[in-house]
Amino acid sequence: MDKKRKTQTLSEALVTRGVRMTRQRKIVLDLLENASGHLDAAAVLEQARRTDPGIDRATVYRTLSLLKRSGLIEELDLLHLGGKGHYYERRETGTHVHIGCVGCGQIVEFPTRLIARLEADIQEITGYKVESTRVEVAGRCPRCAQGQ
Amino acid sequence: MDKKRKTQTLSEALVTRGVRMTRQRKIVLDLLENASGHLDAAAVLEQARRTDPGIDRATVYRTLSLLKRSGLIEELDLLHLGGKGHYYERRETGTHVHIGCVGCGQIVEFPTRLIARLEADIQEITGYKVESTRVEVAGRCPRCAQGQ
DNA sequence: CAGGACTTGCAACTGAGTTGCAAGTGGAAA
DNA sequence: TTTCCACTTGCAACTCAGTTGCAAGTCCTG
Numbered sequence: 001m002d003k004k005r006k007t008q009t010l011s012e013a014l015v016t017r018g019v020r021m022t023r024q025r026k027i028v029l030d031l032l033e034n035a036s037g038h039l040d041a042a043a044v045l046e047q048a049r050r051t052d053p054g055i056d057r058a059t060v061y062r063t064l065s066l067l068k069r070s071g072l073i074e075e076l077d078l079l080h081l082g083g084k085g086h087y088y089e090r091r092e093t094g095t096h097v098h099i100g101c102v103g104c105g106q107i108v109e110f111p112t113r114l115i116a117r118l119e120a121d122i123q124e125i126t127g128y129k130v131e132s133t134r135v136e137v138a139g140r141c142p143r144c145a146q147g148q
Numbered sequence: 149m150d151k152k153r154k155t156q157t158l159s160e161a162l163v164t165r166g167v168r169m170t171r172q173r174k175i176v177l178d179l180l181e182n183a184s185g186h187l188d189a190a191a192v193l194e195q196a197r198r199t200d201p202g203i204d205r206a207t208v209y210r211t212l213s214l215l216k217r218s219g220l221i222e223e224l225d226l227l228h229l230g231g232k233g234h235y236y237e238r239r240e241t242g243t244h245v246h247i248g249c250v251g252c253g254q255i256v257e258f259p260t261r262l263i264a265r266l267e268a269d270i271q272e273i274t275g276y277k278v279e280s281t282r283v284e285v286a287g288r289c290p291r292c293a294q295g296q
Numbered sequence: 297c298a299g300g301a302c303t304t305g306c307a308a309c310t311g312a313g314t315t316g317c318a319a320g321t322g323g324a325a326a
Numbered sequence: 327t328t329t330c331c332a333c334t335t336g337c338a339a340c341t342c343a344g345t346t347g348c349a350a351g352t353c354c355t356g
Contacts, residue, residue, distance in 0.1 A: 020301090020303075020353055020354075021353080022353070023352090023353095024304070041343075042343085054304095054305080055305090056305045057305095058305070058307095058344090058345075058346085061344060061345075062303085062304090065344095065345095077225060079282070080223075083343095084312085084342080084343070085342090085343060085344090086343085097270075099274065099276055099278075101276070102279060110270055110274060112266060112269060114265060114266045117262060118245070118260060118283070118285075121260060122245075122247060122258055122287070125258070126247065126256070126289075126290075127289070127290035127293075128247055128249070129288040129293045130247075130286075130287040131288065132285070132286045132287075133283070133284070133285045134286075135282070135283050137267070137276075137278055137280070137282075138278075138279045138280045138282075139279050140277040140279065141275070141276055142274075142276070145275075145276075145277045168321090168323075168332095168333065169323095170321075170322070170333095170335080171322095172334085172335070173334090188312095189312075202335095202336080203335090203336090204335070205312095205313085205336095206313090206315085206335080206337080207334080209313060210314090210335090213313095213314095231311095232344080233312060233313090234313095
């Protein structure tokens, strides 16, 4: 339908919603846009400070919370394999699951159509209007499974 | 194969593993066994204190942590719809997903074979040995979806 | 380009969960 | 049955992610 929305940046998406674009927000949005891997709030803060050393913890948390409330990013805890904080990634519901290795802590993504199917099943059978789905799998990667 | 294991209580399972069974642990295990719905640590503490008012927060947390490490219970955050704590339930991996309504906060369970299939797919394609899977869905229940 | 609503940085706070330690206890061994 | 000690408990202090109130600063609409 709307092809634009898919390639819209986070900044664009927020401005469209009438959100004021500040220097600090731009920094956080840009780095989330280009992030490789899953960042927690501390990592976002650290990277943001490389661009603007004055940026505050509270601002980062407020920006993440704004994005979450706007449905633009997803909050994960990745089964607490790496501590008690949360991780963030651009929302792309129904497309992939996260697998964490309990041995080495590495996180990999696994794309699958089963999530979309699950969401359709839920909608059809329960009448719930699904907004987002989070799938987190704990296991042992081939290397860590080796040594039993 | 082993029919016994299915009907084993949490206490039995722990004793089998050589864990010392104290009065306090028994109380927590019994109430988790008979819990209806999903309990967070505070609720477990409160209910445990009805039996033994002297029981401490730390003991409850240590018992939950022991059960988690033993793979007997699952830790969920139910998408933080009800605060920042965690919820616990007996582990029954691959059988059902949790759906939380963003409107009224109610949590329902949805049994599905798709989880088992997903786990099989992951094992086959990635070589990961799956230990547990957590699926949490956010949506709107029919009633809350009504008023848009 | 002026004004006001919104945002920031700061610092103090919150609340879930953890930890060090002295006193208490389960249960194996005698 | 009694002994004994490694394990467990209660307590209190602590940690750490995340939040909040407020005064100063800033975006952007008119």
